[in-house]
Amino acid sequence: MSIEQNYQDILSQLPQNVKLVAVSKTNPAEKIKKVYDLGQRAFGENKVQELLEKQPVLPNDIEWHLIGHLQTNKVKYIADFISMIESIDSEKLLKEVDKEAAKNNRKINVLLQVKIAKEETKFGLTVGEAKEIFNQYLEGNFPNIEIKGLMGMASFVDDETQIREEFYVLKNLFDDLSQLKPLETLSMGMSGDFPLAIECGSNSVRVGSAIFGERNY
Numbered sequence: 001m002s003i004e005q006n007y008q009d010i011l012s013q014l015p016q017n018v019k020l021v022a023v024s025k026t027n028p029a030e031k032i033k034k035v036y037d038l039g040q041r042a043f044g045e046n047k048v049q050e051l052l053e054k055q056p057v058l059p060n061d062i063e064w065h066l067i068g069h070l071q072t073n074k075v076k077y078i079a080d081f082i083s084m085i086e087s088i089d090s091e092k093l094l095k096e097v098d099k100e101a102a103k104n105n106r107k108i109n110v111l112l113q114v115k116i117a118k119e120e121t122k123f124g125l126t127v128g129e130a131k132e133i134f135n136q137y138l139e140g141n142f143p144n145i146e147i148k149g150l151m152g153m154a155s156f157v158d159d160e161t162q163i164r165e166e167f168y169v170l171k172n173l174f175d176d177l178s179q180l181k182p183l184e185t186l187s188m189g190m191s192g193d194f195p196l197a198i199e200c201g202s203n204s205v206r207v208g209s210a211i212f213g214e215r216n217y
C-alpha cells in the first residue's frame with residue numbers, strides 16, 4: 001500500500017478522541033511532507049540530531065514530538081520549537097527542560113515516560129518515581145513546564161494478556177494522578193498494538209511503520 005493509503009487506513013481505525021502522532025524517524029523529509037499534505041500535523045522523532053536536520057526544511061506549523069531518550073545536554077537544541085517531549089525519564093532531565101524553557105521564555109509541554117514493560121531494556125520512570133515527580137510539580141517545582149500526561153511502551157510480545165496488563169498499569173496511574181490535577185494525554189500504542197492500547201484507555205497513539213513502511217534497522 002502507498003503511504004497515502006496507509007495513512008487513511010490508520011485514521012479510519014482511530015476514534016475521534018484519539019490523537020495520532022506520526023512517527024517519522026528514519027524517514028526523509030520528502031516522505032514526511034507527503035503525510036503533512038494529507039493533513040497530518042503531529043510528527044514524532046526519537047533522535048535530536050535527526051530532528052534538527054528535518055525541522056528547518058519542513059513547514060513551520062508541524063507539531064514536533066520528541067519520543068526517544070533525551071540526553072540533558074541536548075535539550076537546549078530543541079527547547080525553542082519542540083511541542084511536546086514525551087520521553088521524560090528522569091528528574092534531572094525534567095529540571096533541565098524547565099531551565100531551558102525559562103531561557104526561551106516559554107512553557108514546554110511534557111509527558112512522563114513510565115516503564116511498564118516487563119522487559120529489561122526500556123527507559124522510563126517507575127510508577128513511584130512518576131508520582132514523586134508529579135507531586136513536586138504540584139508543589140510548584142518546575143514552573144516552566146506543563147506535565148500533560150503519561151507515555152509508555154508495552155513489551156514486544158505476542159501475549160495480549162501481558163500487553164493489556166502493562167497498558168492498564170499506565171491507565172491506572174493516569175487516573176490516580178488526574179485526581180490531583182486533570183491530565184490530558186495518555187500516550188500508548190504503536191503500529192503493532194495501538195488498537196489494544198485504545199481499548200485500554202489511550203488517547204494518543206504513536207504510529208510509525210504502519211504509515212511509512214518498515215524501517216531498515
Ligand SMILES: *Cc1c(COP(=O)(O)O)cnc(C)c1O
Pocket residue numbers: 023025046067068153189190191192206207208209210
Ligand atoms: C519508533 C517508535 C514508535 C513507533 O513504532 P512503530 O512500531 O513503527 O509504529 C512509537 N513510540 C516510540 C517511543 C518509538 O521509538
